[in-house]
Amino acid sequence: MPEVKPIIPVILSGGSGTRLWPLSIPEQPKQLLPLTAEETMLQLTARRTMGERFARPIVVANAFHADQIEEQLAAVEVETQALILEPTGRNTAPAIALAAIAAGGGNAPILVMPSDHVIADVDAFRTAIHAALPLVQEGWLVTFGIAPDAPETGYGWIKVGEALAEGVHRVDRFVEKPPRDKAEEMLASGDHAWNGGIFLFRADMYLGALSVFAPAMLVAAQRAMEKARREGKRIWPDAGEFAQSPSDSIDYAVMEKAPRVAVVPVAMGWSDVGSWDALHAISECDAHGNVSRGDVIMIDAENCLVRSEAGKRIALVGVQDLIVVAAGDDILVLPRGRSQDIRKIIEAMKR
């Protein structure tokens, strides 16, 4: 067995989602907000992989957020080895390629994590990482499988196959964003997991897989990094070269095609906090089922999620199961269970 190298965390901070509008906006997306704790999602993500088993992280982000990211990481004493500032978004597969190249491209394991997920049980996460490492060192690409508790149609699913080692299974099949009936079937089957979007593999194995399944992506990433501008920890890949890369997710471009892909099912209190409902579900409620933050007055209110940004006061009387969020000049009001409908608001605002 080869020498165990420290794991290099790769934090993907490319998202600019609007699913938590009006709090999450392109200038300050979800990962840069303190949604579930005093610390931001990015800070929590970075601190999750500090310790002797881990090297300093590589962060891949939108250039627009460079200052905020450095400030937030400095505030929790996380020192990066590189901050890669994408000239344009090309989805996750090329972003991870940039990071794998920045990591040196060798046999060091890289742990790819979205910057905006919650993991409540960090010990379980680390145990899962530990379980995966021997297969990773043998060249397997590993994903982490979340035990599903709802027939989610917005996630990718994994059919968990035969055991390869203690706690590690072959991926039998990926199922991307299934229809409702298929999701319910998979939930009932007991042998499916959600694809949590967290990956562990050797940098060289990932780049090698790209060379087989998405060579144009590998070439574009390599050229962009060769011509990159560097300043301290900041790396600006060459915009012209990177623009040549196809845009695709790691799931489609690599994981669903590669032959040696494993999954580590893990119950670790995972959430992608993909909606206000999801945030309510993972937040600690008061005795009335309410979750509030900021200057909020609630009288006879139950099971509400209320967030008020600085300088605004929200008063609620006699309401149940309501989500109320005030941020900037915007105020959102919708019932729990409807937070997917935020896209309708975004569309209405565009018109």
Added chain:
Amino acid sequence: MPEVKPIIPVILSGGSGTRLWPLSIPEQPKQLLPLTAEETMLQLTARRTMGERFARPIVVANAFHADQIEEQLAAVEVETQALILEPTGRNTAPAIALAAIAAGGGNAPILVMPSDHVIADVDAFRTAIHAALPLVQEGWLVTFGIAPDAPETGYGWIKVGEALAEGVHRVDRFVEKPPRDKAEEMLASGDHAWNGGIFLFRADMYLGALSVFAPAMLVAAQRAMEKARREGKRIWPDAGEFAQSPSDSIDYAVMEKAPRVAVVPVAMGWSDVGSWDALHAISECDAHGNVSRGDVIMIDAENCLVRSEAGKRIALVGVQDLIVVAAGDDILVLPRGRSQDIRKIIEAMKR
């Protein structure tokens, strides 16, 4: 029958209610807001009694609002004969005394109107005034009775007695803010009306009644007006003298005690707009039962009242029967039917 003098409208603008918080605040109470139309409640009230039958109005107000009142009346080309600026609030009876004195105290009829009520059918109102005038000229104190459509416990009620003339009845009894069961009884009886807070009587008859039933009030008002400071149309009654007046409503101090009190029952689309629910009830709804004003986005919303002040945007999805108001730095959310509970919020904010 004596010569018919023009009626002097007396507009009471003393209120600083919080029932329409956060829109209505002490600095800009309900009567100074455009709640039901493009014009403010004060403007609508003043314009309701323009015409050859009416003299220029006398306005009694909180000194703090003097500029706003003058600007609003000028904007709708209403010229006052006096703007009496109360040094302190002493309820309606002393305020009306100040106005009766400013009117000259003679036999001219004065029409006392709160500045923050809605009257949808102005013709019906004027017809009621016309019906009352002969008795007013004979010295009767007249109030207008609103046909009740709910067992309101927050209003004063009137038992309508025998007919004195076409459309004018003796007041059999006043019932102040009854308990619920009593209100239901009166509603069912068919011979009760709400006391609308609008009065018509000769200035001298009112002052004479005060002399009998509330002499200290009369003396204080007279002395305050004798020592008043005057500047253009503005009159500042002497603060020290006016402070000597007892504080009481015209109902308690005079109407419930005087022997010759009449009521003109009238259906004129009256509302005191005493709550957000009341405002919703009198507002024109869209096809989904919604009433909105300002920058509001509604998707799948029904029977909601939504008001957004300048610079704020409210987005609602999938909610029913909700009141949402954003003004200043405050946001109010409560279900329809609960708007009386605003006082609970005000209390909570004080703590």
